[in-house]
């Protein structure tokens with residue numbers, strides 16, 4: 001049996017991944033200043049809580065909910081390009097969120113001329 005693949009562009013855009021931008025500061029430097037002396041900042045968004053973890057000038061953003069047992073990552077730390085959950089010390093790659101056979105949702109951060117943004121990609125059935 002031959003597999004039929006829908007080539008209708010309207011249908012294709014209805015059922016696909018969407019990326020939404022969330023403006024978090026005027027610039028990366030302004031956002032870095034919000035850390036004060038800490039290396040973590042937690043912010044709430046409509047889709048949930050995000051923890052931002054800083055290592056020197058690099059900032060990583062993760063969903064503030066461990067995929068193992070759902071604990072908050074407030075006490076987490078970075079170790080060799082991995083974020084370590086404070087509860088059972090599971091480690092997740094800072095770039096792709098993978099670790100221990102689980103996936104920690106992570107968000108790219110981008111700076112452009114009009115601000116500093118968190119990008120969240122999610123699957124959408126109906127284009128929104």
Ligand code: FES
Pocket residue numbers: 066067068069070071085086087088089090
């Ligand atoms: S709750 Fe995070 S490793 Fe168990």
